[in-house]
Each structure stands twice: as C-alpha cells, then as structure tokens.
Amino acid sequence: MLSDCGMLEFPYTGDMLSWVGKRAGRVTVRCRLDRAVGNADWHEKFPHSKTKYMRLWGSYHRPILADILKKPSRRSRKFKFDKRWLDNEELRQVILEGWKSPDLPPNASIMEHISSCRKALSEWRRQNNINSAKLVEELKERVEGLYADDDATTEQIAAALKELSDALKAEEMFWKQKSRVFWLREGDRNTKFFHALTKQRRARNKITQLLGENGTIVEDEEGLVAIATSYFRQIFESTNPQDIKEALSEVPTTITEPMNESLTAPVTEWEIKLALFAMHPEKAPGPDGMTALFYQKFWDIVKDDLTLMVNKFLTEGIMPDGLNETNICLIPKTTKPSDMAQFRPISLCNVSYKIISKVQCQRLKKVLPGLISETQSAFVAGRQISDNIMIAQEMFPALRTKPSGRNKRMAIKTDMSKAYDRMEWSFIEARINATTRQEIKDVLGIQNDGGMGTYLGIPEDISGLKCKLFAYLKDKLMHRVNGWTGRWLSKGGKEVLIKSILLALPTYVMSTFLLPLEICENLASAIAQFWWSSNPPKRGIHWSKREKVFLPREEGGIGFRMIHEFNLALLAKQLWRLAQNPDSLVARVLRGRYYRLSSPLRVNSVNSLSYVWTSISAARELLLLGIRQKIHSGYKVKMWEDPWIPLNPARPAIPIAPVIHPNMRVSDLINQELKEWDVNLLEQYVSPDDIPLIRSLAISTTHRLDTFCWNFTRHGQ
Incomplete structure (x- = not known):
C-alpha cells in the first residue's frame, strides 16, 4: 500500500514494536502499528527526517517523535548553579570544600573562590550523575521493564513509580528555573508548561537573520556575530575627547564632604546581607554562573569573603579580574526584529x-533627591514615570492650541538609547526657523514633526476616538494569551496567571488615562475567554456569567x-498624590492650569481640559469616599468646602445658618493662644451635630501644615 501511494518510511531508531498488550489476559503481544512516512517531495525538502520510537510509559502505545530538521551544532554549555542540587545532602560539604579549598592562595580573590567552587560542583555532578533528565529516562526504562516482567510485584512497580515521580518533580524545578516564570509558585505538575515557555522564549529571542550594512539579509552565524560586534563597538567606543576638564569645570560640585564620607565608609556585614537578600534568588546569573540563590543559601560560607571584597573595592577602587564581566542578552523589541536597534540589550x-552596586544604591538613596533634577522621575523614591507622561500630555495641547505655542515653541523627542553609555556631546548652535528645520530633522533623525509617535510607551497624541486609540491594549493582551500554552495549566495556575500577569498588562496606561468602557469590556472578555478555554485561543464554554x-x-x-x-482606583491614587505632594513638579504643572487658587479635590470650571486631567477628575468622587483633611493648624482647610469632619465619608462642616463668610478657614475656629477649639465660635457657626465631632479632633501645638489622611486604614495612608 505504501509503495502504491509513493510513500517512503522515515529512518527510525528505538524499538519499532510500538504497541504492547495481553492476549486472553495472559500472553503478552507486541507488534508494530505506528510509523511515520512521507512522499518523495517531502524527503527532498526534508532529507534529514527521522523517527524515534519513545519508551512505553502511561500508555500501551509508544509515542513517535518525528524529527525533520538537521540539528545545529551545539556549543559547550556554561556552568550554572542548579536549584535541583539543594535537595542533595552532599551539596553543602561540596561547596564548603570548594570555597575553602587548600589549593587556593592565602589572599585569594572572590573570583578565585567562585572558580574553585564551580570546579568542585562540576566534578561532583559528573561523578554522581546529578541530572534529573537522565534519571527520568533510566527510571522510565526500569518501569517499562517491570511492566514487561511477569514476575514483578505490585510493590516493586509502586516503588519505581515513586522514584520516577520524585525525578519528575526535580525536572519540573529545572525547567521552571530556565523558563524564568516567577508568578507560579506551587500546585500541579507544570513541567510541560515550563518547558513550552522555555522553548517559546528561546524561539522568540533567537536571532536568525539581520540586515547588513548594505541592506542584504545575513543569516550565517559568523555574519550575525560580526554585525552585533560592530554595532556595540560603535556604541561603546570612545571618541577620545581632549576637553573633558574644560567641560567639567562648569559643572557644580553637589556631593559634600560629609556625603562622600558616608558613601565610602566601610561596609558592614549587615549591609551586604540586606543587598543580597533583596535580589530575586532565581534571576539569570552572570558569566560566573552563580545565582543569588547560591549566596543566600550558603551565606555562612561566603559572607566573610564578600565583605572583604566590597570593602577592598571601596577603599582601593580595584575589582578582581572578571568580577565586572557581563553577558549581554538581546531582547527583541518587536515581533520580527531586522536590525540591532530593534533589540534591547540587558x-x-x-x-x-551586583552586591557592590546594590550597597552603593542603598547609600545613594539618602542623597539622590538633592542631586537629581526634579524633571527626572527615576531613582528617587516617591517619583513615578507617570509624572513625566502627565506633564508631556499637558504640554502637547498647549503647543497645538496656544498662539505662543504655535509660533514660538517646539518639542524635540530624542533617542536616548546611547546617552548613558556615550557621554560625549558636541553642541551646535542653529537658529530654529523654516530654513533649518529640515536640516535639524535630518541630523537628529526625527521621523515627523506632527506628534504621532509615542512617549514612554504612551501615544503622544491622545485626541480623537479613545476606543481606536487604546485598542492596542486588547491586541497586546490577546498576543500574550495566545503565546501561552494554557492547556498545560490547571484552573489554579490560570487564576494566578490572570491575577499576576494579565490584569497587570494595562496597569501602566490605566495609571494615567481613563479607558473607555468598551475597551474595559473587551479586556474583560479576553480574560474570561482565556479562563474558560482549555486550549487558547479557541473559545471554551462559559459555565458562569462573567460578572x-x-x-x-x-x-x-x-x-x-x-x-x-x-482603572478608577489607579487614577484616584494619582489624585491622592497630587493632594499629598502639592510641591511636586507634576502637581505644580496641573495646579497652574486647573486649580491655581483651589484644590485638586474641588470641581473647578476650566476650559480646554486635557484628557489626563479629565481622567484624574473622573476618580474624584471615588477618592472623596475615603479621604479626609487632617487638622493640625487649620490654616489651609476651608471650613465649608474641604472634607474634614471625621465621618465616613468625610465632609465639610454644616453651617448653622446660611453661610455669611464663605472663605472661613478651620483655623478661625481655634483659639490660637490656648491651642484649643473656641466653643463659642463653634456654637455660633457650626451645626450642633458637628460640634462634638470637631471637638474630638486634636489640634497641633505647632504651626504644622494640614495634611490628608485615608479613613479606611489605621495609619491613614
């Protein structure tokens, strides 16, 4: 039949008897029921096609694995600390002997200790066959042999299956570590899910082709390496400027001597431990292969050498050879990157x-607010990247609508991808007029001057139909969902995935803008579809209403x-920040446009609202359900407008008669000499129901500024 149809069988390896069963319940029967075949065209296009008959396990049929591509040459794998080793009782002794090996010189550097420990671990792994994949295969073979042995007892089979289950658990741990999935902690056996994600991540990150300098497509490995090397050499290579001292002469000194002493003071063991244990234990390691988990689990062994290494760097400024070496990992920015600029290097x-850098960061936190400009949102506690987005969204409408903006001002968005690594600048003075605008665009690489790009991942122009503008959020979510192999996850795994990943995807945009109800409905529909489907992106049966x-x-x-x-809760949080931090840059910008002589909590009639302020204002009603003015001096709190009466929700005071003095402050009700409430004034102006509530409020004996508090938390934040 196969010959008549022109089909040719793939070459195969393994036991070709693919089915095993019992005849009359006693006699074991084995036969070949399964095979892989292809026609002549197939074999011409895929000449390396072959088949492997897998071992019997869990079924009477052998799985058949068809391999149609020639396997690429494999590079030697670099050492990486394996989390699976932690379950072995011998590991601590192996690490102790390797780290404190007598073969090390008396003043061995940290890198020499690591190298010695790596050698000891590698040798121990080879001698003890510490490889769960190999062990799984051996145990599967043993289980198969026991099933084929008529004399095998039930106890022997159960014991072998128990060993196999433990080995599979170790294999799951291995693939979880490689998949970089940190949101799924425990639950069902998810080895296939982690394995699928690892393969998917490798396929997505694998660079198969790039555009060369002349626009030709380069696919061979040597050509790809040459392009990447040339790209990074161009970025990191210095131009050897000769006037650095002259340029720095105008830069003011902001680090004082006391600051410098605190930054370079000897590091304590506690500081190093704090920095180390703040790291994620399973993040990708550097060239030495040691993860943070290694140092955390064996802190008692490595702490002295780590402390010595950090202090030696701070006092002498010298690092051991190899300490600051890094592996550059290229993460694609687009689905199909074609040149090096479309990869994000990590x-x-x-x-x-990283311990050295984290220790320094911990110390710098105390002085950074005075060093970094208020226009920079990074590195300083309390500042958020959304501040820059909101300020930009206020600037663009002004440039388009105000006469001064149209005629006298311009905005330039520059590509800062090289700025942190190439701090060599040449400044050219040019008059900004119609004759030079195109020249500047050419020099700076500006693609357009109409504001249709993105800024910090957000569309620059928010005008127009919002449903069309934010439709990309659903596409992004669906792309993420369809990329996952949801069929490998249980309902519990899906629940964790949705709560920790899917619902977090639109958070960045929702922190600044109010999404249309249609977009919210589409996002909820996509999440519900993923929840009920057993094989995304196919639609499953919705057994319950989405609500x-x-x-x-x-x-x-x-x-x-x-x-x-x-979405409203996130926007209410922004409004809370404006109220709590009135002197921040974003608060000053918004106050100058929308509530110059008022408060962000009050409704103000202003023309030409930006979508940022419209979005934030939509959350005002929600915030007023829990926010309250906390009285200290009462000078800034308006008695009849601000929510300061301690109720849920808080509200302004109720007047006993029509308001005669609309601008009265709470401080007007306080006896400033005695620092207590003036009962006569309370009875004269305030409703009797509010008087006991007001008298229950403590008054500050100093001139502290009034603040806001949150009614639904004990600490008021």
Whole structure:
C-alpha cells in the first residue's frame, strides 16, 4: 500500500514494536502499528527526517517523535548553579570544600573562590550523575521493564513509580528555573508548561537573520556575530575627547564632604546581607554562573569573603579580574526584529558585582533627591514615570492650541538609547526657523514633526476616538494569551496567571488615562475567554456569567479585578498624590492650569481640559469616599468646602445658618493662644451635630501644615 501511494518510511531508531498488550489476559503481544512516512517531495525538502520510537510509559502505545530538521551544532554549555542540587545532602560539604579549598592562595580573590567552587560542583555532578533528565529516562526504562516482567510485584512497580515521580518533580524545578516564570509558585505538575515557555522564549529571542550594512539579509552565524560586534563597538567606543576638564569645570560640585564620607565608609556585614537578600534568588546569573540563590543559601560560607571584597573595592577602587564581566542578552523589541536597534540589550552581571552596586544604591538613596533634577522621575523614591507622561500630555495641547505655542515653541523627542553609555556631546548652535528645520530633522533623525509617535510607551497624541486609540491594549493582551500554552495549566495556575500577569498588562496606561468602557469590556472578555478555554485561543464554554467570575471570593467569585473599577482606583491614587505632594513638579504643572487658587479635590470650571486631567477628575468622587483633611493648624482647610469632619465619608462642616463668610478657614475656629477649639465660635457657626465631632479632633501645638489622611486604614495612608 505504501509503495502504491509513493510513500517512503522515515529512518527510525528505538524499538519499532510500538504497541504492547495481553492476549486472553495472559500472553503478552507486541507488534508494530505506528510509523511515520512521507512522499518523495517531502524527503527532498526534508532529507534529514527521522523517527524515534519513545519508551512505553502511561500508555500501551509508544509515542513517535518525528524529527525533520538537521540539528545545529551545539556549543559547550556554561556552568550554572542548579536549584535541583539543594535537595542533595552532599551539596553543602561540596561547596564548603570548594570555597575553602587548600589549593587556593592565602589572599585569594572572590573570583578565585567562585572558580574553585564551580570546579568542585562540576566534578561532583559528573561523578554522581546529578541530572534529573537522565534519571527520568533510566527510571522510565526500569518501569517499562517491570511492566514487561511477569514476575514483578505490585510493590516493586509502586516503588519505581515513586522514584520516577520524585525525578519528575526535580525536572519540573529545572525547567521552571530556565523558563524564568516567577508568578507560579506551587500546585500541579507544570513541567510541560515550563518547558513550552522555555522553548517559546528561546524561539522568540533567537536571532536568525539581520540586515547588513548594505541592506542584504545575513543569516550565517559568523555574519550575525560580526554585525552585533560592530554595532556595540560603535556604541561603546570612545571618541577620545581632549576637553573633558574644560567641560567639567562648569559643572557644580553637589556631593559634600560629609556625603562622600558616608558613601565610602566601610561596609558592614549587615549591609551586604540586606543587598543580597533583596535580589530575586532565581534571576539569570552572570558569566560566573552563580545565582543569588547560591549566596543566600550558603551565606555562612561566603559572607566573610564578600565583605572583604566590597570593602577592598571601596577603599582601593580595584575589582578582581572578571568580577565586572557581563553577558549581554538581546531582547527583541518587536515581533520580527531586522536590525540591532530593534533589540534591547540587558547586561547579566555577576551577583558578586551586583552586591557592590546594590550597597552603593542603598547609600545613594539618602542623597539622590538633592542631586537629581526634579524633571527626572527615576531613582528617587516617591517619583513615578507617570509624572513625566502627565506633564508631556499637558504640554502637547498647549503647543497645538496656544498662539505662543504655535509660533514660538517646539518639542524635540530624542533617542536616548546611547546617552548613558556615550557621554560625549558636541553642541551646535542653529537658529530654529523654516530654513533649518529640515536640516535639524535630518541630523537628529526625527521621523515627523506632527506628534504621532509615542512617549514612554504612551501615544503622544491622545485626541480623537479613545476606543481606536487604546485598542492596542486588547491586541497586546490577546498576543500574550495566545503565546501561552494554557492547556498545560490547571484552573489554579490560570487564576494566578490572570491575577499576576494579565490584569497587570494595562496597569501602566490605566495609571494615567481613563479607558473607555468598551475597551474595559473587551479586556474583560479576553480574560474570561482565556479562563474558560482549555486550549487558547479557541473559545471554551462559559459555565458562569462573567460578572460572577469577577466578583470577590467572599461574594462567590474568583476575585479577578473589575477593569473599570481598577482603572478608577489607579487614577484616584494619582489624585491622592497630587493632594499629598502639592510641591511636586507634576502637581505644580496641573495646579497652574486647573486649580491655581483651589484644590485638586474641588470641581473647578476650566476650559480646554486635557484628557489626563479629565481622567484624574473622573476618580474624584471615588477618592472623596475615603479621604479626609487632617487638622493640625487649620490654616489651609476651608471650613465649608474641604472634607474634614471625621465621618465616613468625610465632609465639610454644616453651617448653622446660611453661610455669611464663605472663605472661613478651620483655623478661625481655634483659639490660637490656648491651642484649643473656641466653643463659642463653634456654637455660633457650626451645626450642633458637628460640634462634638470637631471637638474630638486634636489640634497641633505647632504651626504644622494640614495634611490628608485615608479613613479606611489605621495609619491613614
């Protein structure tokens, strides 16, 4: 039959008897029922096609693995600390002997200790066959042999299956570590899920082709390496400027001598431990292969050498050879990157090196607010990247609508991808007029001057139909969902995935803008579809209404966040920040446009609102349900407008008669000499129901500024 159809069988390896069963319940029967075949065209296009008959396990049929591509040459694998080793009782002794080996010189550097420990671990792994994949195969073979042995007892088979289960658990741990999935902690056996994600990540990150200098497509490995090397050499290579001292002469000194002493003071063991244990234990390691988990688990062995290494660097400014080496990992920015600029380089540093930087960061936190400009949102506690987005969204409408903006001002968005690594600048003075605008665009690489790009990942132009503008959020979510192999996850795994990943995807945008209800509905629909489908992106049967699924657990739901309500909560948080930090840059910008002589909590009639302020204002009603003015001196709190009466929700005071003095402050009700409430004034102006509530409020004996507090938390934040 196969010959008549022109089909040719693939070459195969393994036991070709693919089925095993019992005849009459006693006689074992084995035969070949399964094979892989292809026609002549197939074999011409895929000449390396072959088949492997897998071992019997869990079924009477052998799985058949068809391999149609020639396997690429494999590079030697670099050492990486394996989490699976922690379950072995011998590991601590092996690490202790390797780290404190007598073969090390008396003043061995941290890198020499690491190298000695790596050699000891590698030798121990080879001698003891510490490889769960090999062990799984051996145990599967043993189980298969026991099933084929008529004399095998039930106890022997059960014991072998128990060993196999333990080995599979170790294999799951291995693939979880490689998949970089940190949101799924425990639950069902998810080895296939982690393995699928690892393969998917490798396929997505694998660079198969790039555009060369002349626009030709380069696919061979040597050509790809040459392009990448040339790209990074161009970025990092210095131009050897000769006037650095002259340029720095105008830069003011901001680090004082006391600051410098605190930054360079000897490091304590506690500081190093704090920095180390703040790292994620399973993040990708640097070139030495040691993860943060290694140092955390064996802190008692490595702490002295780590402390010595950090202090030696701070006093002498010298690092051991190899300490600051990094692996550059290229993460694609687009689905199909074609040149090096479409990859985001990430430096994978050695953990020992990151300890130095983290210790310095901990110390710098205390002085950074005075060093970094208020226009920079990064590195300083309390500042958020959303501040820059909101300020930009206020600037663009002004440039378009105000006469001064149209005629006298311009905005330039520059590509700062090289700025942190190439701090060599040449400044050219040019008059900004119509004759030079195109020249400047050519020099700076500006693609357009119409504001249709993105800024910090957000569309620059928010005008127009909002549903069309934010439709990309659903596409992004669906792309993420369809990229996952959801069929490998249980309902519990899906629940964790949705709560920790899917619902977090639109958070960045929702922190600044109010999404249209249609977009919220589309996002909720996509999440519900993923929840009910057993094989995304195919649609599953929805066994319950979506509204019930999104209810809190105590009300019978799963506890997924309601998209619209979550959006309002995030915007209310921005309004809270404006009220709590009135002197921040973003608060000053918004106050100058919308509530110059008022408060962000009050409704003010202003023309030409930006979508940022419209979005934030939509959350005002929600915030007023829990916010309250906390009285200290009362000078800034308006008695009849601000929410300061301690109720849920807080509200302004109720007048006993029509308001005669609309601008009265709470301080007007306080006896400033005695620092207590003036009962006569309270009875004269305030409703009797409010008087006991007001008298229950403590008054500050100093001239502290009034603040805001949150009614629903004990600490008021």
